Amino acid sequence: MSNMKKDKLMKKLEHHLRSTARHLIKFDTEEEVLQYLTTSFRTDIYCDFVGVILNEKDKFVLKAWSGTLPSVTESFPLPVELCSPKLLKLSLTHKNADSPDCCQLSKILKAAQVKTWFSVPLYDYEFQLGFCIVGFLNDVPLLDMETTFDEFGKDIAAAMGLARQKNSQLKKFETMEWINKTLSLNAPLEHQIAELTLWAGKGTNADFACIYLYNEKENCFVFQPPSYGKMELPYRITIEEDYELSKYFPFLEKTGGNQLSFPLVSELRTIGVLYVGNKREAVFTENDLKMLELLSNHVAAVLENARLFNNEKEQKNRLQYLLDYQQALVKQTIEADTFEGITAMLSDLFQNQVILFDRFLRPISVGIETSQSLETLLELVAKIPERERENSKSPDFFSIEDPDSLEVYTFWKINGGGSLLGYLTIRSPRTELDEIERLTIELARNICSIQFIKQKISLDAKEQAKDSFISKLLAETIEDKEGILRYANLFQWDLYKSHQLAVLSITLADKELRGSNLFEQQAKKNLVWDYIKSSLSSFEQTILTGYHDEKHVLIVPTQMKSKRSEKFWQTLYHKIRQWVSETFVQCEVYMGVGGKTTEMHDYYVSYQQAIQALNIVNSRLRQKGFSSFEELGSYTILHHLNHSMAVDLFVKKQLGPLLNYSEGKNTDLYNTLHTFLQHNGNVKSTAEALFIHRSSLLYRLEKIEALLAVDLSDAEVRFNLMMALKLFDMYGKEIERKSLLSLK
Numbered sequence: 001m002s003n004m005k006k007d008k009l010m011k012k013l014e015h016h017l018r019s020t021a022r023h024l025i026k027f028d029t030e031e032e033v034l035q036y037l038t039t040s041f042r043t044d045i046y047c048d049f050v051g052v053i054l055n056e057k058d059k060f061v062l063k064a065w066s067g068t069l070p071s072v073t074e075s076f077p078l079p080v081e082l083c084s085p086k087l088l089k090l091s092l093t094h095k096n097a098d099s100p101d102c103c104q105l106s107k108i109l110k111a112a113q114v115k116t117w118f119s120v121p122l123y124d125y126e127f128q129l130g131f132c133i134v135g136f137l138n139d140v141p142l143l144d145m146e147t148t149f150d151e152f153g154k155d156i157a158a159a160m161g162l163a164r165q166k167n168s169q170l171k172k173f174e175t176m177e178w179i180n181k182t183l184s185l186n187a188p189l190e191h192q193i194a195e196l197t198l199w200a201g202k203g204t205n206a207d208f209a210c211i212y213l214y215n216e217k218e219n220c221f222v223f224q225p226p227s228y229g230k231m232e233l234p235y236r237i238t239i240e241e242d243y244e245l246s247k248y249f250p251f252l253e254k255t256g257g258n259q260l261s262f263p264l265v266s267e268l269r270t271i272g273v274l275y276v277g278n279k280r281e282a283v284f285t286e287n288d289l290k291m292l293e294l295l296s297n298h299v300a301a302v303l304e305n306a307r308l309f310n311n312e313k314e315q316k317n318r319l320q321y322l323l324d325y326q327q328a329l330v331k332q333t334i335e336a337d338t339f340e341g342i343t344a345m346l347s348d349l350f351q352n353q354v355i356l357f358d359r360f361l362r363p364i365s366v367g368i369e370t371s372q373s374l375e376t377l378l379e380l381v382a383k384i385p386e387r388e389r390e391n392s393k394s395p396d397f398f399s400i401e402d403p404d405s406l407e408v409y410t411f412w413k414i415n416g417g418g419s420l421l422g423y424l425t426i427r428s429p430r431t432e433l434d435e436i437e438r439l440t441i442e443l444a445r446n447i448c449s450i451q452f453i454k455q456k457i458s459l460d461a462k463e464q465a466k467d468s469f470i471s472k473l474l475a476e477t478i479e480d481k482e483g484i485l486r487y488a489n490l491f492q493w494d495l496y497k498s499h500q501l502a503v504l505s506i507t508l509a510d511k512e513l514r515g516s517n518l519f520e521q522q523a524k525k526n527l528v529w530d531y532i533k534s535s536l537s538s539f540e541q542t543i544l545t546g547y548h549d550e551k552h553v554l555i556v557p558t559q560m561k562s563k564r565s566e567k568f569w570q571t572l573y574h575k576i577r578q579w580v581s582e583t584f585v586q587c588e589v590y591m592g593v594g595g596k597t598t599e600m601h602d603y604y605v606s607y608q609q610a611i612q613a614l615n616i617v618n619s620r621l622r623q624k625g626f627s628s629f630e631e632l633g634s635y636t637i638l639h640h641l642n643h644s645m646a647v648d649l650f651v652k653k654q655l656g657p658l659l660n661y662s663e664g665k666n667t668d669l670y671n672t673l674h675t676f677l678q679h680n681g682n683v684k685s686t687a688e689a690l691f692i693h694r695s696s697l698l699y700r701l702e703k704i705e706a707l708l709a710v711d712l713s714d715a716e717v718r719f720n721l722m723m724a725l726k727l728f729d730m731y732g733k734e735i736e737r738k739s740l741l742s743l744k
Contacts, residue, residue, distance in 0.1 A: 034064030042066045048114075048137045054122075054130035055080060055088065057283060060105075063130075071112045078104055088128040093118040109135065116140040194226045196274070196299055201228035203295070204260070204288040206276035211264070211303075212237065213272040221248065221273060231277055249273055253289065260284040262292040264300040271304055318436045322443065325349050329447045337458070339451060343367035346444050350426055356448060357411070357423040360531050360583065364422070376402060377409055377425075412441055414448045419523075421452040463547075466491065470546035470553060474607045478600060493544060497557060501594045501603065502569075503610040504532070504552040504576070505618065509586035524585050532589075535579040553607070558596055566628070569593055573626040590617045593628035619729045620674075654724035657707040669707070672700045677722045681712065 038050040049067025053060045053076070060083060062076040084103040086092055094117050100107035109117055117135035121128065193211055201209035210227035214220075221237040237248050246252045249261040252273075259277040263270050274296050276284070325345065332341045339356050347354040347367025354367035355374065361381050366374060380400050397412045412424040424445055433441065469487030472480055473495075488495045506525045513521060529552055533545045536554075544555040556572075573591050580589050592614025594606030609629035617627050658669055672690065676697075679685040687697045701712060710717045 038064050038066035047134045049135050051133050075108045087131045193224050197228040203291045204276050207279045209276045255284050255289050262296045264296050266300045266304040333451050339365035353427040355425040359420045359422050414445050416449040416453045467547050470548050473603050499597045500556050501606040501610045502554040503592050503614050505590045507588045528583050528585050531583045591626035616729050651724045651727050
């Protein structure tokens with residue numbers, strides 16, 4: 001070829017390369033760049049084929065091709081390691097390329113009978129994208145244009161990089177436009193998740209895409225449906241001591257695997273993770289990572305705002321739902337006097353079992369019946385001392401966990417009028433409540449408090465009417481017989497049937513008296529008395545209870561008793577002591593029982609007899625705890641003596657110096673004398689009963705004889721002293737010891 005033709009061909013080729021390079025930067029996509037490149041080469045250079053081969057994950061992949069030769073195109077992809085490394089660094093020709101034995105591409109071209117070919121490496125800064133190859137089936141003289149081809153390769157790589165950037169920017173704009181159009185605060189969170197996972201899955205050509213949202217309370221990531229595609233993944237990922245997200249999401253912000261994830265961060269706080277995955281071996285690239293990053297950066301705030309908006313909307317709906325229930329519950333308190341309707345509605349409101357207890361932890365009403373749960377719960381409650389319930393973490397409630405079923409029962413205190421009225425018990429798996437749940441609890445407690453107070457007002461009115469009736473009945477002189485009969489009819493009680501009256505006394509232990517005033521002490525006694533009354537109503541409804549002259553009164557029909565009267569009263573007294581022990585108020589209860597009634601005026605007599613029997617129990621029979629008037633022997637005769645000045649003078653004359661001396665002394669000479677007379681003057685038996693030595697007893701007896709100026713061996717003296725002791729047992733507490741001793 002002449003020099004003129006060579007120069008002409010070189011100018012034509014240079015013009016083509018420059019023209020092609022100028023046109024390449026005009027295209028927006030990588031596909032357009034490659035298509036123009038291959039087409040223009042075949043048109044202007046009259047080559048048989050043009051191909052663009054890119055290096056993707058250690059494989060040469062054919063990205064664009066113009067021309068025939070299927071034997072060449074079908075050979076791709078080729079492992080990079082089987083081809084010459086010069087392809088990515090230098091412009092090569094069929095003359096200076098590696099031999100077919102060392103390069104798989106050269107071998108393929110030789111087998112396809114390609115006579116002439118040259119390649120141009122494609123550089124993009126530090127990245128080796130691949131190479132462009134041009135071939136001829138005939139021998140064509142190639143000019144010495146390595147430098148020109150190298151520069152052209154750089155122009156192609158730059159054009160491809162620019163096209164990729166344009167494409168990336170276009171995707172960003174499309175993503176932003178999609179976010180603005182698709183994601184709305186009014187849409188449910190599930191809709192937002194569905195759109196996001198769909199966009200992420202298709203944008204990265206993934207088989208699966210999903211979102212995990214972080215649950216702060218339970219310290220875990222929870223799968224948030226719906227997802228794009230199907231894949232086996234854990235529903236819940238618990239965060240342990242290690243808070244590095246990469247431990248739980250291995251390909252976090254890391255390409256090169258068949259899964260990829262990116263954190264969702266809002267205000268420097270991780271609220272979730274966007275995850276994509278492939279079932280096949282296809283790996284995710286830097287472009288996919290940028291796609292997820294772009295999506296995550298804009299979506300995190302939208303998701304958080306959507307979540308807050310939906311929470312606010314849900315809270316509003318829950319409040320409206322609660323207000324509707326409040327109206328229904330208030331209506332229930334107006335229309336009904338019991339708790340059954342209230343507990344049933346509360347069980348429906350809480351979607352769980354609700355049990356209402358009184359202040360003594362006895363069940364009143366159960367909202368949802370479950371097999372054996374109530375019995376088990378009562379057993380668990382009985383095992384918890386009152387101090388542990390009072391010293392719970394919260395002053396408003398205490399909780400019990402069933403060790404077998406692991407169910408948690410929370411006992412919420414119901415207060416009203418400054419006192420504890422009962423407990424609202426809710427079965428639930430947890431005690432931590434949100435604001436609406438706590439508001440619901442407070443509403444339920446207030447409704448129950450209203451119903452308790454309503455019942456209390458009604459019961460107090462009945463108690464006042466009953467106490468008024470009993471006061472008239474137990475008067476020494478009955479003045480309003482017709483009024484008493486009307487009251488008796490109100491309580492459906494037959495006055496003309498035989499009854500017996502019993503009087504109870506409640507004595508607080510020193511522990512209960514210590515540090516408390518009179519009002520607090522009386523409140524404790526009232527609590528014990530209320531518990532006795534409510535327990536008696538369950539034990540025997542025909543027993544009438546009342547309060548008269550600061551005394552607790554029981555009126556018991558005689559026909560309900562067993563043949564052995566003593567056995568009945570013993571059983572009843574032991575029941576009362578058992579009930580008292582269940583109140584957790586430390587105290588002693590004593591009981592005196594009067595005689596039977598046949599007429600209306602006999603009730604006063606039976607009442608007085610019960611008082612006298614109680615006085616004797618308090619002074620002499622505390623160990624037994626109760627006694628009937630009929631069992632008191634000589635006391636029954638003494639009862640008929642009027643409590644007159646003569647009785648006071650007789651007791652003062654017989655016992656005055658002894659009582660005056662024993663007052664404030666460590667040695668109780670009064671009790672020594674009483675025991676001595678009870679044992680018929682036997683020194684040995686008396687010493688054993690008092691747990692003292694015989695000589696100590698003789699010293700006390702000498703002291704008594706000296707104080708009273710009597711001879712205890714005299715039978716008349718012993719009779720008079722025993723009489724005085726019995727009279728003091730009966731009347732001493734009523735007239736006050738100081739007033740008796742003041743009679744000097």
